[in-house]
Amino acid sequence: MELHLTLIFNGLATGMLIFLLAAGLSLIFGLMSVLNFAHGALFMFGAYMGTWVYILIGGWNSPWGNLNFFVGMIAAALIGVVLGYLVERFTVRQVYGNHLRQILITTGVMLVVAELVKVFWGPNLIRVVQPEFLQGHFLVGDVRLTYYRVFIILFSTMILILLLFMLKKSKIGVVVRAGVENSQMVQALGINIRKVFTLVFIFGTMLACIGGYMWGPFQGQVNPGMGLDLMLIAFIVVAIGGLGSVAGSAIAAVLVGLSEAYMAYYFPPGSLAVNMLIMAAVLLIKPTGLLGAGR
Amino acid sequence: MLKIKDLHTHIEQFHILQGVNLEVPDNSVTVVLGRNGAGKTTTIRSVMGFYPNMSGEILFQGKSIAKLPPYTVAKQGIGYVPEDQDIFAGLTVEENMRVAMRREDDTTLERQEWLLDLFPDLREAWKRKGGHLSGGQKQMLSIARALVNETPLLLVDEPSKGLAPIMVEKVMEAMNVIRETTTILLVEQNFIMASQLGDYFYMIDEGRTVFQGEMQLLKDDEVLRKKYLGIA
Numbered sequence: 001m002e003l004h005l006t007l008i009f010n011g012l013a014t015g016m017l018i019f020l021l022a023a024g025l026s027l028i029f030g031l032m033s034v035l036n037f038a039h040g041a042l043f044m045f046g047a048y049m050g051t052w053v054y055i056l057i058g059g060w061n062s063p064w065g066n067l068n069f070f071v072g073m074i075a076a077a078l079i080g081v082v083l084g085y086l087v088e089r090f091t092v093r094q095v096y097g098n099h100l101r102q103i104l105i106t107t108g109v110m111l112v113v114a115e116l117v118k119v120f121w122g123p124n125l126i127r128v129v130q131p132e133f134l135q136g137h138f139l140v141g142d143v144r145l146t147y148y149r150v151f152i153i154l155f156s157t158m159i160l161i162l163l164l165f166m167l168k169k170s171k172i173g174v175v176v177r178a179g180v181e182n183s184q185m186v187q188a189l190g191i192n193i194r195k196v197f198t199l200v201f202i203f204g205t206m207l208a209c210i211g212g213y214m215w216g217p218f219q220g221q222v223n224p225g226m227g228l229d230l231m232l233i234a235f236i237v238v239a240i241g242g243l244g245s246v247a248g249s250a251i252a253a254v255l256v257g258l259s260e261a262y263m264a265y266y267f268p269p270g271s272l273a274v275n276m277l278i279m280a281a282v283l284l285i286k287p288t289g290l291l292g293a294g295r
Numbered sequence: 296m297l298k299i300k301d302l303h304t305h306i307e308q309f310h311i312l313q314g315v316n317l318e319v320p321d322n323s324v325t326v327v328l329g330r331n332g333a334g335k336t337t338t339i340r341s342v343m344g345f346y347p348n349m350s351g352e353i354l355f356q357g358k359s360i361a362k363l364p365p366y367t368v369a370k371q372g373i374g375y376v377p378e379d380q381d382i383f384a385g386l387t388v389e390e391n392m393r394v395a396m397r398r399e400d401d402t403t404l405e406r407q408e409w410l411l412d413l414f415p416d417l418r419e420a421w422k423r424k425g426g427h428l429s430g431g432q433k434q435m436l437s438i439a440r441a442l443v444n445e446t447p448l449l450l451v452d453e454p455s456k457g458l459a460p461i462m463v464e465k466v467m468e469a470m471n472v473i474r475e476t477t478t479i480l481l482v483e484q485n486f487i488m489a490s491q492l493g494d495y496f497y498m499i500d501e502g503r504t505v506f507q508g509e510m511q512l513l514k515d516d517e518v519l520r521k522k523y524l525g526i527a
Contacts, residue, residue: 190369
């Protein structure tokens, strides 16, 4: 029983981190119909920038180590805003409505960002340690819960609740949901959907960068390949959850996280295959994904 | 209110509109008539700015709106009710109205109240999702959504399409109230509705304006109706 509770706990933490990557991707895909292959690279760049700032100001060894961790997170979020704006404005905006060009141009962005990381920080991994207040663990019964994983679950759940609240209650949230269904009609009601696209792209990139930054201490390192590894998982999550559905992405991310945790324990090489099978099964039963409305 | 001069619109390789000329006087209901595929819907979609590669002149209250993007056209004060209503199915009636509101001030909320008095069905379905509404309720919502802001001109594309006769009557009653404050350009296949609402008509055939005049002229001219609409 302890084993299963531990695996579920680990799966939840992994799933919620994947959610941070997939939520933005799902909104960008659902609203703008943009296949953003650069999303994983932006996640990785956010991880590097945040970690670089975290280490630059003293890292985990400084007396301000706990504060430094949050400064690094803010830096990752800010770089996400800047990167999101630049990528949307100068690349994605030119190829709206053309999936082939989107794949080509965002793959180009992915390669450029990956090479930039190697130029600035080298090809080797950078070790990252959790801040002191999130190190260690506590026991619930016989189940060992690490503080950092609990933090990931709580933080990501807070982001999920905020996001759902914003989408449900705010004007921009309602417009985004309407745009996911029919962006042409939103325009006919007097709303400049391009501005909404830019905002969503920036927001999605920011979430990915924060997720990337939090992934570092979770794995104990950041490396230039981390974005690519998670990109495929994120696309699987978006397909399972349904395009444009944040709640769907959260459920799918937890599902994939749990499958990752179990497979990592029982049969690590089968991890991706099981995720693919879950996706195939969900799409066979509901082609629009768990909570996708379809078009 | 609206003037269209020599409008040409291409959709992909097809030359759909090949010279539409049309004028909508203030405080009137002008009906665009024609057979299926004549170019009626393309005409009002061109006015809305959905086809940037159109040519010709479109003047709204004396200002050119040709080639403006749809959101700018809408902001000038042109409401659009599309053929298939295009209600946001995952949003409630309230949220559908909210998307359309440019300002959530007292004036807009007062307009919304007026529209809910006009379409009491919407008030009852206020918290229901768009996808769960009946065809008639969707049509009402589509019209209400287009009118929630100050709207001097309303473009309506086949409001009677697919509706039960009782619903067509309700929509017509509402349009009769709306016309008191809003100029209407109506595309309609249902000649009974068109003739009861319209002051003027334009007949479009194969992408061109082929006939125009006061509605009474068309009501009296059986030969014309038979030739262009296929009805006696």
